Amino acid sequence: QVQLVESGGGLVQAGDSLRLSCAASGRSFSGYHMAWFRQAAGQEREFVACITWSGDRLYYRDSVKGRFTISRDNAKNTVFLQMNSLKPEDTAVYYCAAARTLGSPPRGADFGSWGLGTQVTVSS
Secondary structure, three states: OOEEEEEOOEEEEOOOOEEEEEEEEOOOHHHOEEEEEEEOOOOOOEEEEEEOOOOOOEEEOHHHOOOEEEEEEHHHOEEEEEEOOOOHHHOEEEEEEEEOOOOOOOOHHHOOEEOOOEEEEEEO
16 A cells, blocks of 8 residues: 655635645555545545546546646656635545546545545635
């Protein structure tokens, strides 16, 4: 398994941008599919975005399409989530996750390694 540490969260205003990073330690990072999930207070965790190990396929939840972009740098063992045009409903703890295999579409149960999360708060 890989160990994951998220960073880049914070308090921003609606319409602002943030870039989340997830640093992975351990071997074979490039062999993992990576994803971002989020969990708002009192709500269930939800899928946000996913990138395959090679970067050739990207998945997004509908509400973030066109605003969020997931990317990865396998040389730096890091995955990113660029979040633009942020909305108050994007407020949540954002988690990075890694999977060896993916369902179609990706599900939380596919991911065996999780970070501790980073808080994103968007004020109106």
